[in-house]
Amino acid sequence: MNNKHNPGISRRSLMAGMGGVALAAPASAAFPDRPVRLVVPYAAGGGTDVVSRLVAQAITARLGQPVVVENRTGGGVVGGSEVVARAAPDGYTLLVATTSHTVNPTLLPSLPYDTERDFAPVAMFSEVPMALIVHPAVPAADARAFLALLRARPGAFTYGSAGVGSTPHLAGELLRLLAGVDILHVAYRGNGQALQDLVAGQIQFMFDPVSTASALARSGSVRALAISTRAPSPVFPGVLTLEEAGVAGFDCRTWNAALAPARTPPEAVARLNEAVIAALAEPALRARFAELGANPGAPMPPAAIGAFITREIERWGDVVRRSGMRPA
Missing domain, CATH: 3.40.190.150 (Bordetella uptake gene, domain 1)
Structure with a gap:
């Protein structure tokens, strides 16, 4: 309200009104x-x-x-x-x-x-880092051996993910690009379905958050061969990162x-x-x-x-x- 166009409002009244607003502001501005x-x-x-x-x-x-x-x-x-x-x-x-x-x-x-x-x-x-996990029948004891297997048998290995554009899918495509391997992708409606097919041997490997991957690895349903981040995961002590295994620049989480x-x-x-x-x-x-x-x-x-x-x-x-x- 402009005092110039409201001559009936005194300067004292205007200042008092402004003071009232100033006092009320802290309460209204409190968040949340x-x-x-x-x-x-x-x-x-x-x-x-x-x-x-x-x-x-x-x-x-x-x-x-x-x-x-x-x-x-x-x-x-x-x-x-x-x-x-x-x-x-x-x-x-x-x-x-x-x-x-x-x-x-x-x-x-x-x-x-x-x-x-x-x-x-x-x-x-x-x-959350991910683990590269494989079906127990995959003949590779560690990440280096697995990478050699992928290169020796192009197009023979299939990996699953929670869907197109999901983080496990990104990890698989990053592996394909950085390691120069020919692998096939199967998109599922969620990570649970992909894990079921991995355990059943319908696909050979996938990337999975270490929390769920560790439970499957302890049960013997899968084997963890590598960690997806540059730093190792305490959930899988002794398991190499993919970068340590020779895939330069690999980092996905x-x-x-x-x-x-x-x-x-x-x-x-x-x-x-x-x-x-x-x-x-x-x-x-x-x-x-x-x-x-x-x-x-x-x-x-x-x-x-x-x-x-x-x-x-x-x-x-x-x-x-x-x-x-x-x-x-």
Whole structure:
């Protein structure tokens, strides 16, 4: 309201009104003052869902408000991502993004949102290495022997994944490109089906998060020959990484990060980032992550997460194009 055009309002009244607004601002600006929704674009019970629920529980106490996980699986990860991209940019709706978030811009060029412009990075949750696991009948005792076998018998070995563009699929295509091997891909409707066929001997190998791969390896249903990241995994002591086995530059993992709608206030983003970083430093949460074979996300500021996502889009976009990957 302009005092020049309202001569009936005195300067004292105007200043008093401004003072009232100033006093009310801290209460209205307090974040959060209601529950926060964490949208997970995957089914309940999967790795991303479990990690998200652990983080949600850990940051609830720090934020002073419930953080509620909502599984939105319609349309694959695109459906849940669109919900968040179109949500009010107030910090109360977050997306748990994974590697697929950075693959889709190249794999699915007609997305209903822009992967970078429509989201604001908030915090890293976790990173999970994968194990290259084979059926026990595969005649290779370690990664080097397996690579030699693949090169000696081009086109004879088939690997499975949770679907086109999934992280296990990316790992398989990265192996094909970097190791120069001729392997065949079978896309399943989820990792569980692929694992069933691997155990049954219908496919010969696949990449699987170390948490589920370790249980199968202990039972003797599969053998773990290599780790997908540059660093070894304590879940499989003594198992070489693929880079150590001779595949230079091989590094592939599943990661989880929280994103908010673009234009979310920086203060809300900072509050959420601080809460997640503090939660991931708690011994109890780190111990639970270790049981899952997950590594706590690096304590990165939002800008660094944005730069990481940009690099991932460029990196996996190159793999998608070079491999000729097409949506199912």
